[in-house]
Amino acid sequence: MATQQKVMVLGAAGQVGTDLVHALVQRGYDVIATDIRPADQVDLPAPYEVVDATSADNLRAAVERHGVQTVYHLVAMLSATAERFPHRGWTLNMQSLFHVLELAREKRLRVFWPSSIAAFGPTTPKDAVPQHTITEPTTVYGISKVAGELWTQYYHLKYGVDVRSVRFPGLIGWRAMPGGGTTDYAVDIFYHALREGSYTCFLGEDVVLPMMYMPDAVRGVIELMEAPAERLTVRTSYNIAGFSFAPRDIAEAIRRRIPDFTIRYAPDHRDAIARTWPHTIDDTAARTDWGWAPAYDLDTMVTDMLARIQQKAVSSLP
Numbered sequence: 071m072a073t074q075q076k077v078m079v080l081g082a083a084g085q086v087g088t089d090l091v092h093a094l095v096q097r098g099y100d101v102i103a104t105d106i107r108p109a110d111q112v113d114l115p116a117p118y119e120v121v122d123a124t125s126a127d128n129l130r131a132a133v134e135r136h137g138v139q140t141v142y143h144l145v146a147m148l149s150a151t152a153e154r155f156p157h158r159g160w161t162l163n164m165q166s167l168f169h170v171l172e173l174a175r176e177k178r179l180r181v182f183w184p185s186s187i188a189a190f191g192p193t194t195p196k197d198a199v200p201q202h203t204i205t206e207p208t209t210v211y212g213i214s215k216v217a218g219e220l221w222t223q224y225y226h227l228k229y230g231v232d233v234r235s236v237r238f239p240g241l242i243g244w245r246a247m248p249g250g251g252t253t254d255y256a257v258d259i260f261y262h263a264l265r266e267g268s269y270t271c272f273l274g275e276d277v278v279l280p281m282m283y284m285p286d287a288v289r290g291v292i293e294l295m296e297a298p299a300e301r302l303t304v305r306t307s308y309n310i311a312g313f314s315f316a317p318r319d320i321a322e323a324i325r326r327r328i329p330d331f332t333i334r335y336a337p338d339h340r341d342a343i344a345r346t347w348p349h350t351i352d353d354t355a356a357r358t359d360w361g362w363a364p365a366y367d368l369d370t371m372v373t374d375m376l377a378r379i380q381q382k383a384v385s386s387l388p
Contacts, residue, residue, distance in 0.1 A: 076137050078102045080123045080170070081144030083112045085257075086184070086238075086287065088246040090142060091116050093288040102136050123166035130173055140180040140295065143170045149188050149211035150340050151250030156210040163214035171221065174231045181233040182295055185219050185307035187280055188212035188252075189237060192346045199348045201309050201355040208346055219306040226305045234294050235307035239351065242371060243284030244378040252340045252347075256281060256320060259333070260375050263324050264383070268332045273341045275318040275333075278349040282312030283366040283374070290362055297360035304355055311351035312364040313371075323372040 077094060081087045082103035094101050095115045103114045104121035112118050122128045123145040133141070145166045152159025167183060174181045190199060191207040205216045215237075225231040240253025248254040255271050262269035290310050321333040356362035366374070 075139050076100045076102070077140040077142060078104060078121075078133060078136065078138040079116075079142045079144065080104055080121065080129075080166070081146070082114060082116075082118070083107045083246070084144055085243055085246045085248045086241060086284070087142075087144045088114065089243055089284045090144070090288045090291060092245070093285075093292060094142075097292060102132070102138065104132060123169060124162060126169045126172070129169050133173060133177065133179070138179065140182070141170055141174065142182045142291070143167065144184060146184075146214075147211070148249055148251040149186075149209055149343055150252050150254070152210040152214075153339065153343070159210045160214055163211070164217065167218050167221065171225045171231065171233065174233065175225060175229045179231075180295070181222075181231065182291060183218060183222055183233060183235050184291075185215045185235050185237045186211070187237055187239050187347050187351070189215040189219065189307070190346075190348050194348055196349050198350050198352045199309065200352050201304060209343055215307075222307070223305045232299060233305070234302065236290060236294060236310045236356070237307045237351075238287060238310070239280035239282045239312060241282055241284055241287050242375065243287075244375055244382060245284070252343045253279060253281065255317060259317075259320060259324065260379050263328055263331050264376065264379055267328065267330055268334070269321075271317045271321075271333055271335050272338045273317050273335070273344050274337045275321075275335050276316050277341065277344045278314050278316045278319075279344055279347055280311055280314050280349070280351045282310070282364065283371040286312055286364045286366055289365075290356075293362065294356075294360055301359050303359055308356040308359070308362075309351050309353045310356050310362055310364075311353040313367050314350050315368050319368065320372065323368055324376070327372065327376060 083105035101116040103116045147159040222233045
């Protein structure tokens with residue numbers, strides 16, 4: 071259990087933030103949840119306030135007001151959305167990160183910032199991508215992640231900032247809907263399977279990508295942040311892996327539980343993005359340095375997702 075450390079989650083109303091706030095509260099942290107959404111649109115088990123991470127003054131005031139010691143910086147415009155608004159995506163992703171890093175340098179804050187498999191690109195090895203490899207992404211989101219990895223390492227080496235990061239694969243969770251990522255199909259498919267019994271996928275059936283169930287993802291984040299600093303050998307971003315699958319694989323896993331489920335494929339611009347990313351990830355460094363290991367595979371994830379979404383639907387009935 072955590073000592074009563076005061077932590078702030080930026081982007082707390084997003085897909086990762088929602089689950090992370092729940093997990094941190096359950097682990098005993100004193101959490102301040104923040105986002106730009108109005109409070110009446112947010113349902114989280116922690117005090118909430120509106121904070122704009124692109125405003126250095128707004129962010130500083132919130133951190134000082136609450137005596138924050140650790141910041142989980144999850145604010146970002148994701149891959150598919152950033153391709154539609156490239157300059158806005160770059161500005162949001164990088165400006166907010168600089169504000170957090172500068173505040174961390176000044177006030178000696180600890181920081182978590184997520185990178186992504188979007189940092190990889192068509193020249194990256196497709197299988198068992200090593201910790202140190204080619205990162206030549208072809209998307210705005212990926213470019214911002216590579217830049218962010220290098221800046222977080224710079225702030226650690228130059229100023230001693232304790233900033234830690236993981237390269238998230240595609241994430242699958244049930245608490246909150248995804249927000250514009252290329253791997254969102256792996257969440258959408260469950261809702262369509264339960265409501266309509268069919269789904270039209272925006273990726274081709276054969277696009278294998280690294281994925282992870284959200285409970286593993288947030289546990290990995292917390293375990294990394296709780297690991298002794300002297301054990302960490304990576305200050306850009308750790309590879310972490312769960313399991314890899316293609317849309318046809320998750321469709322078949324759902325069909326084993328919902329026999330009448332059908333899927334059709336209508337690849338769009340997100341398919342081209344996904345095909346630049348690797349199939350599998352080598353996360354030996356994370357396993358060695360801080361004991362990372364996933365608990366879920368494809369089948370156990372599908373079983374739990376269907377049960378959670380059904381339960382969520384029932385609980386929302388009047």
